[in-house]
Amino acid sequence: MEEIEGTVLVGQSFEPTRGRVVVEDGRIQAVEEVETTSTDIVLPGFVNAHTHIGDSVAKEAAVGLSLEEAVAPPESLKHRRLAAADRPDLVTAMHRTLRFMRRTGTISCLDFRESGIAGARALREAAHGVGVDPFIFGSGDQSVLDIADGYGASGANDGAFAEQRAACEKRDVPFAIHAGEPDATDIHPALELKPDLLVHMVHAEREHLERVAEQSVPVAVCPRANTVLGVGKPPIRKLLDHTTVALGTDNVMLNAPSMFREMAYTAKQFDVTAREVLRMATTAGAEIAGLDGGVIAPDRRAALIVLDGDSDNLAGSVDPVQAVVRRACALDIRRVIA
Template sequence: MFVEGTILRGPNFDPVEGRVVVEDGTITAVEEESVSSSDVVLPAFVNAHTHIGDSIAKEAGAGLSLEELVAPPDGLKHRLLREATRAETVEAMRRSVRFMQRTGTASFLEFREGGVEGVFALREAVEGLDVDPVILGRETVEAMEAGDGFGASGANDADFGHERNATARAGKLFGIHAGEVDSSDINPALDLSPNFLVHVVHPEPIHLDRIEDSEIPVAVCPRSNLVTGVGLPPIRELLDRTTVALGTDNVMLNSPSMFREMEFAAKLTEASPREVLRMATRNGAQIAGLNCGVVEPGRDAKLLVLDGDSDNLVGSRNVIRAVVRRAGATDVKDVLL
């Protein structure tokens, strides 16, 4: 099979007219030639940080502080998660993942609450869907073993040395929240040699130096950070130092829309549209060890096709800028996962 249009090809998203040839779920060729389609073909998104369990509590907790909203064990989200039945939680997560699939997300890195049972519940929620989550269990080593790694709440909450060592022995991902409220937990988080950090809103120069020297990627969630009042991450400074990926964070606070996250990041920071698109695709895939996020031969054919002739996109003079700053769910023509 093949898809045609303006293809955002390769790691730099070079716009070329032509077709992407797909065989058995793999991109086998990107052929540059004149075609009649006005579609735009780009890599499907990889959402680098989510809390999908929060789908049972959308827009709850207006006016509460970050700690009151999400701090374990008694933040609002944790109380609501305990009160919900398993069936309610699974169905709510499934609805969110269906939205993600429809809007072009191929995978997401989930910090999954609820221990082993929480990991199993998310696997049940995605059954029959084409989105393939990377599930980082929380709270116990057993949850890590049941999932694809461990997602730590933050170095001020616990030591996490035992969990880090167990995750390393298992050869799985270890991610940790750091620098969300202040800088106090960034150095202890870096001491754990994580595979990636989440948030990093308040780094000091020493932290940026350590992140660069250790080549530790960062998943940023600017919409969530603004909603919770902790500020915006210094995306430009982080991009100059390391790999930066884009996440939507808690479904409680924000829709899991990578279109909205890209637009927000592009318009409120100094990141270029090309850098933001890379944050939403290739960089998240790189953190997760996935073979997608780039349209080139040998990659998994996880593709998003936008209608370049939609009322919203027609007439765009810069296709990458239009995809990042203007495109949305109504412009999606097809999703190949």
């Protein structure tokens, strides 16, 4: 049994509570209010709701390129680099990215993995021993579901995905799809597939938002990547008013997969509260993937980040939730527990 003391961000509301988290056999046994001298801040581990880890082999290679040139299938720079990469180099690059994610507080990610069965297997190998558990949305034909945890479609304008959607339904695994990134033309077709997750929705309009709410489809947004690619800003406030919204970092070739950076950017650029952003970075992604984490409460998985609240960066902060979302960084981490 272990007791972790400090200011604990408890429950769905992340209520700052002076006390301790009692952990035994990897699960939270209790959250207790007690007197403590600890200046640490304890929060849920991050769940990165949208990544493409495969292009770790081409970091910053797409600087200055458009969406089409950088990442669109099948002839973009990303896909050419993936096709040319040796498997050992690819696995090593993904392994190093996952290690970076662990060190920056991420305990799971929802990864859209290219290259079919071979790609899914490579990511499983890359994740071995890292401490980050990727939820793999596979690609290609439906046979990838023998290895992957769900299916991730590139977009409804890129091809027909009815067979893959049907296969996901038969196996009771999630189907996710990119939509509304370059424009709005693929949003209605994506919704026709009855997805379990939409990614981006930068160009979502009222009619799309109403359908999203009606179908109860969660959305993963990636604001920094959208900015880098020049496709616009997702309507995060409106999305939050209609559905569950989770936060992702998207392609490793475009941005470091740091949830601290993504949270700070989102909090400062959009009409959202710090608590909403923290939920987007933790609870929402866990709920989408059916993971037992993302919140500090009894009987939940002990997936926690312990920050040094007296670090040179965080000392003097008057609101721990604001400090975590807008200011904290990897240097403030004492421990990641998962």
